[in-house]
Amino acid sequence: MNLLNPNDSLAFNLSLNSPFNFICFKCGACCYHRHIELNNFEISQLARSFHLSRFELRQRFLNPGPRPWIKNKSDGSCFFLRPSGCSIYPVRPLVCRLYPLGLLFGPKGEERWGLLPLHPDCLGLITDDKTIEDYLFSQEAMPYLQFERRLRKIKGFSSRRPKTSW
Numbered sequence: 001m002n003l004l005n006p007n008d009s010l011a012f013n014l015s016l017n018s019p020f021n022f023i024c025f026k027c028g029a030c031c032y033h034r035h036i037e038l039n040n041f042e043i044s045q046l047a048r049s050f051h052l053s054r055f056e057l058r059q060r061f062l063n064p065g066p067r068p069w070i071k072n073k074s075d076g077s078c079f080f081l082r083p084s085g086c087s088i089y090p091v092r093p094l095v096c097r098l099y100p101l102g103l104l105f106g107p108k109g110e111e112r113w114g115l116l117p118l119h120p121d122c123l124g125l126i127t128d129d130k131t132i133e134d135y136l137f138s139q140e141a142m143p144y145l146q147f148e149r150r151l152r153k154i155k156g157f158s159s160r161r162p163k164t165s166w
């Protein structure tokens, strides 16, 4: 398995057909000190899984704002991180499904994919034995990505990646 060129990091010069795969060891190190904003689709998915209304979900688990974000615990960990890992894994938001991929939208909606810097303690392995598109399917990210695409189309495309940083 060949690692991708580290110089590609943050270049955002990748496409859906670019070679990429990522093996995550679910250590949880990247689930600390995050600012994970949720769109309406992500909120609805979470609310349904907890049998809560969207209002109740916001009250219990999210910080307020135009684009609310997941609360962190006092140690900085994501509210949904448990010793066994992500407690909302089947309904985790898009950024958690993409990581360590990032996505920029151009002015006409063109997509540019890139590699985000790995968390310093990340044990994950980036390989090139599949494609970015394969990876998105493996993470069941497509419905989440389609919603984000529609949202950007309605609100106007801007060159910012979906919300993630360390």
Ligand code: SF4
Pocket: 030, 031, 032, 034, 036, 078, 079, 080, 081, 082, 085, 086, 087, 088, 089, 092, 093, 096
């Ligand atoms: S939602 Fe899950 S995967 Fe995402 S930061 Fe929280 S615990 Fe980690």
Ligand code: SF4
Pocket: 023, 024, 025, 026, 027, 028, 029, 030, 031, 099, 119, 121, 122, 123, 124
């Ligand atoms: S830090 Fe890396 S190996 Fe650990 S959960 Fe996050 S992506 Fe996976």
